[in-house]
Amino acid sequence: MKKKRYAMVIDLRRCIGCHSCSVACKAENRVPPGVFRSWVKIIEKGRYPNITRHFLPTLCNQCEHPPCVINCPVQATWKQEDGIVIIDEHRCIGCKYCLASCPYNARYVNPLMPIVQKCYFCRHRVYAGLEPACVEVCPAKARIFGDLNNPEDEVTKLLSKHPFQTLKPEMGTYPQVYYIAADADAMDPFAGRKEWT
Amino acid sequence: MSGMNRRDFIKWGAGGMALLATGLPLEGEPAPLEKGKSISRTTGRMRKSIPSVCMMCPASCGILGYLEYGKVINIGGNPLDPNSRGRLCAKGIAGLNHLYNPDRIPSPLRRAGKRGEGQWKQISWDEAFNEIALRLNALQAEKQHHNFILRNAWDLSSNDLAWRFASAFDSSTTFHHAVLESPNGAFAIHDVSGHSIGVGDVSHTRYILNFGANPYESHYLFVPFIQRLIDARINLGAKMVTFDVRISQTAGKSDEWFPIIPGTDGMVVLAMAYVIASEGLWDREFIERWTNTSPARLLRHLSAYTPKKAESVSGVRASDIKRIAAEFATAKPSVAIGGGGALKHINGTSNQKSILLLNAMVGSLDTKGGFIFPQGYLLDPPDPKPPKSQRMNPESQNLFVRVARGTQPVGVLMTHMDNAVYRGPNSKLISHVLEDESKIPFHVSIDPFLNESNLYADIVLPEAIYLERWDLLSPPPMEGIPYIALRQPIVKPMAHSLPFSEILIELAHRVGGGVERYFRFGKMEHYIEAMIRKIPKLVDAGGIDFLMDKGIWVNSELKPDRKRLKTPSGKYEFEPSLPTYLPIPHHQQLKEGEFHLITFQWNVHSYSQTANCKWLMEIVHRNPLWINEEAAKRMSLNNGDRVKVTSSLGSIVTPVFVTQGIHPRVVALSDSLGRWNYGRTPQGKPFQSQDPETNLLWWGKHGTGVHPNPIIPILQDPLGEGQGWMDTVVKAEKV
Structure with missing residues (x-):
C-alpha cells in the first residue's frame, strides 16, 4: 500500500463564505473564544458599480517544508509521513517560536493553557475513516480532502484538471492546502478592502 | 466502515x-x-x-x-x-x-418588580400553571375567549399545536412565523398558484435571475438551496444575475450585479417581461395552457413598462434590461427568484407576482429548473380537532398598533419564542404596549431565554430547546419527493424546562372547559404516532422506530407531482388584475442628505435567535452602517466615524462602514445585533459560569452593534400584510 499524502483542495468557485467551517472546527476541536484554527477571509474589491466579493478560507497549510518545525527548540512539532504537521502538546513549552515563524498565522496559544495549537486536518477523524469536520459540514462542497498519492482521489483529479494556487509560494513552504480560483487580492494579506468584522 | x-x-x-x-x-x-x-x-x-x-x-x-x-x-x-x-x-x-447556554432560564419565573425592571422570583411549575389556568378561566367565565392571543412567532413545527390550543380555547387571534422572507411572498405565491410555498429549482437551472434574494447568506431553505445553486453554477454553468441595493455575498459572487433603487424591482421585472413579450421570446403555449391570461392581454398590459421607463425609475440601464431579458428567455431552463430586497417592501406582494409572471412568460413555473412549489406531506394530527374558527396569521405588528389604539382588547397574551420588541419595527411602541398593564393585563412568555420582550412578561416559562423535544415535520422537499423528519430529544430537558407541547397539553387539562377535549392524546409522542399511523407506507417501514433510528423517511415510490394546481381555474391565476408596479409614495421626493435605510441578515445569524451563541457572535458581533464611499466623502466620513441616523420615529447613533458596494442613495444596517436584554453572551464581556470559555469572551470592546428596528416605522403592504422593512427614509449626519 502506497503511503498517504493528505491534502485539501478549497474550490473558491463554490465557497459561499458562510463560516460553517470556522464553527465546525470550533465545535470539533473545542477551540476557545478569541482564536481560530480555520477562518474565512472576506474581501470586497472594485469600484462602484463593478464590485465583487471574494472569500478565502484559511487553515494550517501542512507545509511540505514547515518553518515552524525547523524552529521548534524542543522538537514538539513535526511533519508526519502522511503530510500532517502535528504538535505534541506535552512537549510544547509555549515559547511561540513557531507562531513567529509561521507565514500563515495558522498557530495560536490556547488561552486556557499555555500550549500552541493549530489545525491538523482533524487527524483523529481522518484515521477513523472520516472527513475533517470542516469538509464534512461545508454546505457548498467547497472543501475537498484526500490523498494526493491516490490517482483516483478527488483532490488529485481536481488538481490535475484545474489551475490552482497556494498561499505565499515565495516562502518556499510548499503548502498542502490548494486553492482553485482564488483571488490574488484575497490571498495577499495587505491588498483588498478588509471586512467590517 | x-x-x-x-x-x-x-x-x-x-x-x-x-x-x-x-x-x-x-x-x-x-x-x-x-x-x-x-x-x-x-x-x-x-x-x-x-x-x-x-x-x-x-x-x-x-x-x-x-x-x-x-x-x-x-x-x-x-x-x-x-x-x-x-x-x-x-x-x-x-x-x-x-x-449549554449559561443564561437559560432555570425555572418558572414570576415578575417581582414593575414590568420591565427585570426582577424575578422563581416559582414552581405547579404555581405557574395554576396562575395561568386561573387567568384563562377568568376569560372563559366572562365569555371573553377572544381576548386570548397566542403568538408562536418562530417555531414552525409547533404551529399546529399552537393553533389547536388557541382554537380549542376559541381565541380570535394567533400568529405564526412568516416564512419566505416576508408574508408578501407567501401571499403572492398562494394567490397565483394556490400553493403555500415556492422556490427556484436551482439544481437544474441554467440561468438564475435574482431580485433581492441573498441565498449565499440567508434563505428560508438555506443549506438545501445554496448547495443546489452552487452545483448548477459549477456543473451546468448556470449564470446568476443579481439585482440588489448592496453587494451581498450573493451579489458579490454573481456574474453580474445591478445596484437598484430600493422598491423598484417590480418595474424592472415587468420591463423584462415586456421585452420578452414584444420580441416574441415568450413561451406562448405555456401561457395559453397554464395561465388564466392570454398573450394578447399580457402584451397590452406590459406595454406600459418599457425598459426606458424602467431605467428612469430604477436606475438600471434600459440596454441592460433588454440584454438580460433576452438572455433569461433564451437560456433554458431559467428561473427568476425574489428575496427580501424585492419582497420586504410595501409593494412586495406585487413584486413577487411580477416575478412569477416573468417565470410564466418563459414557461418556468413548476418545471425542471424553473420555479417549483415543493409540498411536504400534509400531516394529519389526531382527532378530535377543534372547529376551524380562524386561520393563523403571519406574525405582524398590527396587533400592537391595534392594542395601542384600544381597538384590540387583550385578556391574556401568550408568546412562544417570540420577541416582538426586538423583531418588530417601531420597537418602542411595542415595548410601551407590553409595559402597560391596562392594555395587556396578563402576559405569559414561553422561551428558553429572557429577551427584550419577555422582560415585560408576568410569568416566564422555561422552555426546552429544540434538541430536547419531539416534533414531526415534513419540510418542503427540494427534490420534489416529500419526506418526513422526526425531531427527537437528544438529551433530556435541562434543569426545570419543559417542551412547548408539554406546556400546552398540561395547560389544556388545567384550564378545562372543553379545551382538554382536544388534548386527550396524552403526550407529544402519542400525537406524533397518531400522525405517523395515517401514512401506511411509513408504518410499513417501521413507523416511529424507523424515524427514531434514521431521523428521515423518504417515500421513494413517490414521484415528483407536477402540474396539479389547486387554484379554482386549475391554472396560474394572474387575472383579474395582472401584476403591476406600485411606486412607493414616500420614496418619490428624496431630499439631499436623505437615504433609503435597508436592513439585511448575516450568514451566521438568524434574527432574534442567535446573538447568545458565542461561536456566532465571535464571527459577527458588530454592524456598522454601510454607506457608499461617494456619499461618505460628501459628508466627510471615514470608516468607523459615527453618524446619527434619523427617521420619523427617532434616531440612533452608529459607526459607519464606508464601502463601494452599496447604492449611493442607500444606507444599510443589519439586524440580529445590538441586543439590550438577551443575556450575557451578546455583550461579549468575560463572565464566570460553568462554561470556562465564557471567561474568554472578547468582542465586547469592539462594539456589539446597533439595532435598526427602533427607527423603522410600521408600514404594511396592503395586499400581503408584510412589513415594509426596506422602505424607511432617513437622514444621516456626522456626530
Missing part, C-alpha cells in the same frame, strides 16, 4: 488510546471517508449519535447529535436528509451554544 473494519479499528483504538491520550496517535490505516459519524478526540471511540431536526432557522435540516457521557458534544448533518444531504451551516452547529 469498509476497508478498515470495525475490529481493526477497535484494535487500533485500544492500542492507540493510550497514545492518543498523550496526544500522539498512530498514523491510521487507509479507509474510505465516511459521513455522519463522529469520533472522540480523547478516547478514539465512535460517539453515539441521535438523529433529529435543526431549528436554528426555518430550513429544518436533518442533524445528528453526538453524545459522550450523556452530553451533546457536537452536532453534524444527517446524510440521509434529502434536502441538506448531510451538510450544515454555522448556525446549526452553534445550536450547542443554545443547549
Whole structure:
C-alpha cells in the first residue's frame, strides 16, 4: 500500500463564505473564544458599480517544508509521513517560536493553557475513516480532502484538471492546502478592502 | 466502515488510546471517508449519535447529535436528509451554544418588580400553571375567549399545536412565523398558484435571475438551496444575475450585479417581461395552457413598462434590461427568484407576482429548473380537532398598533419564542404596549431565554430547546419527493424546562372547559404516532422506530407531482388584475442628505435567535452602517466615524462602514445585533459560569452593534400584510 499524502483542495468557485467551517472546527476541536484554527477571509474589491466579493478560507497549510518545525527548540512539532504537521502538546513549552515563524498565522496559544495549537486536518477523524469536520459540514462542497498519492482521489483529479494556487509560494513552504480560483487580492494579506468584522 | 473494519479499528483504538491520550496517535490505516459519524478526540471511540431536526432557522435540516457521557458534544448533518444531504451551516452547529447556554432560564419565573425592571422570583411549575389556568378561566367565565392571543412567532413545527390550543380555547387571534422572507411572498405565491410555498429549482437551472434574494447568506431553505445553486453554477454553468441595493455575498459572487433603487424591482421585472413579450421570446403555449391570461392581454398590459421607463425609475440601464431579458428567455431552463430586497417592501406582494409572471412568460413555473412549489406531506394530527374558527396569521405588528389604539382588547397574551420588541419595527411602541398593564393585563412568555420582550412578561416559562423535544415535520422537499423528519430529544430537558407541547397539553387539562377535549392524546409522542399511523407506507417501514433510528423517511415510490394546481381555474391565476408596479409614495421626493435605510441578515445569524451563541457572535458581533464611499466623502466620513441616523420615529447613533458596494442613495444596517436584554453572551464581556470559555469572551470592546428596528416605522403592504422593512427614509449626519 502506497503511503498517504493528505491534502485539501478549497474550490473558491463554490465557497459561499458562510463560516460553517470556522464553527465546525470550533465545535470539533473545542477551540476557545478569541482564536481560530480555520477562518474565512472576506474581501470586497472594485469600484462602484463593478464590485465583487471574494472569500478565502484559511487553515494550517501542512507545509511540505514547515518553518515552524525547523524552529521548534524542543522538537514538539513535526511533519508526519502522511503530510500532517502535528504538535505534541506535552512537549510544547509555549515559547511561540513557531507562531513567529509561521507565514500563515495558522498557530495560536490556547488561552486556557499555555500550549500552541493549530489545525491538523482533524487527524483523529481522518484515521477513523472520516472527513475533517470542516469538509464534512461545508454546505457548498467547497472543501475537498484526500490523498494526493491516490490517482483516483478527488483532490488529485481536481488538481490535475484545474489551475490552482497556494498561499505565499515565495516562502518556499510548499503548502498542502490548494486553492482553485482564488483571488490574488484575497490571498495577499495587505491588498483588498478588509471586512467590517 | 469498509476497508478498515470495525475490529481493526477497535484494535487500533485500544492500542492507540493510550497514545492518543498523550496526544500522539498512530498514523491510521487507509479507509474510505465516511459521513455522519463522529469520533472522540480523547478516547478514539465512535460517539453515539441521535438523529433529529435543526431549528436554528426555518430550513429544518436533518442533524445528528453526538453524545459522550450523556452530553451533546457536537452536532453534524444527517446524510440521509434529502434536502441538506448531510451538510450544515454555522448556525446549526452553534445550536450547542443554545443547549449549554449559561443564561437559560432555570425555572418558572414570576415578575417581582414593575414590568420591565427585570426582577424575578422563581416559582414552581405547579404555581405557574395554576396562575395561568386561573387567568384563562377568568376569560372563559366572562365569555371573553377572544381576548386570548397566542403568538408562536418562530417555531414552525409547533404551529399546529399552537393553533389547536388557541382554537380549542376559541381565541380570535394567533400568529405564526412568516416564512419566505416576508408574508408578501407567501401571499403572492398562494394567490397565483394556490400553493403555500415556492422556490427556484436551482439544481437544474441554467440561468438564475435574482431580485433581492441573498441565498449565499440567508434563505428560508438555506443549506438545501445554496448547495443546489452552487452545483448548477459549477456543473451546468448556470449564470446568476443579481439585482440588489448592496453587494451581498450573493451579489458579490454573481456574474453580474445591478445596484437598484430600493422598491423598484417590480418595474424592472415587468420591463423584462415586456421585452420578452414584444420580441416574441415568450413561451406562448405555456401561457395559453397554464395561465388564466392570454398573450394578447399580457402584451397590452406590459406595454406600459418599457425598459426606458424602467431605467428612469430604477436606475438600471434600459440596454441592460433588454440584454438580460433576452438572455433569461433564451437560456433554458431559467428561473427568476425574489428575496427580501424585492419582497420586504410595501409593494412586495406585487413584486413577487411580477416575478412569477416573468417565470410564466418563459414557461418556468413548476418545471425542471424553473420555479417549483415543493409540498411536504400534509400531516394529519389526531382527532378530535377543534372547529376551524380562524386561520393563523403571519406574525405582524398590527396587533400592537391595534392594542395601542384600544381597538384590540387583550385578556391574556401568550408568546412562544417570540420577541416582538426586538423583531418588530417601531420597537418602542411595542415595548410601551407590553409595559402597560391596562392594555395587556396578563402576559405569559414561553422561551428558553429572557429577551427584550419577555422582560415585560408576568410569568416566564422555561422552555426546552429544540434538541430536547419531539416534533414531526415534513419540510418542503427540494427534490420534489416529500419526506418526513422526526425531531427527537437528544438529551433530556435541562434543569426545570419543559417542551412547548408539554406546556400546552398540561395547560389544556388545567384550564378545562372543553379545551382538554382536544388534548386527550396524552403526550407529544402519542400525537406524533397518531400522525405517523395515517401514512401506511411509513408504518410499513417501521413507523416511529424507523424515524427514531434514521431521523428521515423518504417515500421513494413517490414521484415528483407536477402540474396539479389547486387554484379554482386549475391554472396560474394572474387575472383579474395582472401584476403591476406600485411606486412607493414616500420614496418619490428624496431630499439631499436623505437615504433609503435597508436592513439585511448575516450568514451566521438568524434574527432574534442567535446573538447568545458565542461561536456566532465571535464571527459577527458588530454592524456598522454601510454607506457608499461617494456619499461618505460628501459628508466627510471615514470608516468607523459615527453618524446619527434619523427617521420619523427617532434616531440612533452608529459607526459607519464606508464601502463601494452599496447604492449611493442607500444606507444599510443589519439586524440580529445590538441586543439590550438577551443575556450575557451578546455583550461579549468575560463572565464566570460553568462554561470556562465564557471567561474568554472578547468582542465586547469592539462594539456589539446597533439595532435598526427602533427607527423603522410600521408600514404594511396592503395586499400581503408584510412589513415594509426596506422602505424607511432617513437622514444621516456626522456626530
